[in-house]
Amino acid sequence: MTEFQTVIGLEFHAELKTKTKIFCSCPTTFAGEPNTHVCPVCLGLPGVLPVLNKRAVELAMKAGLALNCQISPFSKFDRKNYFYPDLPKAYQVTQYPLPICKSGYITVPDADGNEKNIRINRIHLEEDAGKLVHSGESITTSNYSLPDYNRAAVPLIEIVSEPDMASAEEAKAFGDKLKLILEYAGVSDVKMEQGSLRCDVNISLMPKGSDKLGTKVEIKNLNSFRAMHRAIQFEEDRQRRMIERGEKIVQETRTWDEGSGQTLSMRSKENDHDYRYFPEPDLVPTVITPEWIEAVRSELPELPDKREKRLKEECGLSYYDCAQIVATPALAFFFDEVAKIFDDKKTIANWLIGDVSRLINVAEKEYEQIPIAADDLAYLLEQAKSGAINNNSAKAVLEEMFASGKKPAEIISERGFAQISDSSALEEAVKAVIEANAKAAEDFRAGKQQAMGFLMGQVMKATKGQANPNLVKELLAKMLK
């Protein structure tokens, strides 16, 4: 039996984090009321003049730099013509022969855990379409549809990979990494469930070792990477069975049906020239200088690969700890803030992954809204490290910081958490405990080490747990000599 090899290419659409649309000054924010964030330009009324949003260009450049692309010194816009009511102008303004970024790559782990570079063919800027509300259950059973153009002309980047992925796992790893990089770069919200990141899959099968690509099928309507993973596995299986039965794969677009867990045929894919691309005459070309590229590059934060390496090497964190922190940009940025003030990075990592994460989850908050300040956490960790408060008290203080927003110093003093680390203050208590427990003191002198634990417990009890345990031990040892 012939063994097959899967060939996967991905296309992502990411909404850019601009305040306004790509060619007009309408807001990109979500509007509950339909057709309230529109103007003559994004409605495509006759005689209007679109003007490119500079921020959209810069965010596309940022995405390109973060994804190891070359930024084109010269790019321009084209019209892609097709009729569909979510498109007010009956064409989409996009970039065809001269996109803003070309030839990048992302590094992901392959099946053997080795690093594999998945190439990116291009990134181009374009406008989003509007949304359609259908009168019936679905588009085919509806008697009419209702376009809302609030989202029309929100700036998008389309990121097109090369067909470099060989499995659903690699495709998912690429998707996860791309999402994380765009999030770090601050280019997009990348929320698949809200549609600010969307993904289409191109997939074909060919006999193992062949260099002749099979007929590819495009899969749309993937609302999560989980759905993408399932859809790829379903499609691999469907295509393999068809080939084995001697049937011909049709080049077409299929939609993922989450409910039934299968891909369904939509319509045969029109050829590229059917879109009748032609240069957009209302927009002038974009010329990008090396100086501009460097200015945009300087806005980029440290990206995931480099950050993970640094946390591992400089901070001595384990692979697991690094992955946990790097996977959440807000947590990683917070880590850096705390680390500027408090230098025990291992401790910071433990607290962030442990109690801080737990409290964020309990409060059902996002990491973007960590309700404590970095310098307050640094202060708290310093207090715990120096022994001024004990570890359990520190946890209680953190909890109250989350709940009340009070400063740690205030909570420590209010709740009487400060450890007694002054030996003259403790000597009295230690002396009293030795006198009251003469038998245990005798046992210890006779060499019974367990008696030390008992005596320490008595001192802690007498001081309501506030005595610095190391100091108590020291004092007991000295006085029992």
Add this chain to the structure above:
Amino acid sequence: MAITVNDVEYVAKLAKLTIADEEMDGYIKKLSAILDYMQQLQEIDTNGVPLTTHVLPLENIFRKDEVKPCLPREKVLANAPDTEDGYFKVPKIF
């Protein structure tokens, strides 16, 4: 350059136009004339001539990313043939 009935029907379909049989000859002639003219341009040697991507000598015309007021919805929908609850209303798509 000879254009066929099939070519005209193909582009008409893409443009969602219906062309009557008696109009067909006229379209074939007119479209062929345009392509013949373009063919003439093809004969010019353009080696070393930079690509023209825009007819105006302009580049980098940008807008600041600042929100300005939108069009009031009564005006947005004023010319729509049909509306419903603040939406445009369009006939059955498929």
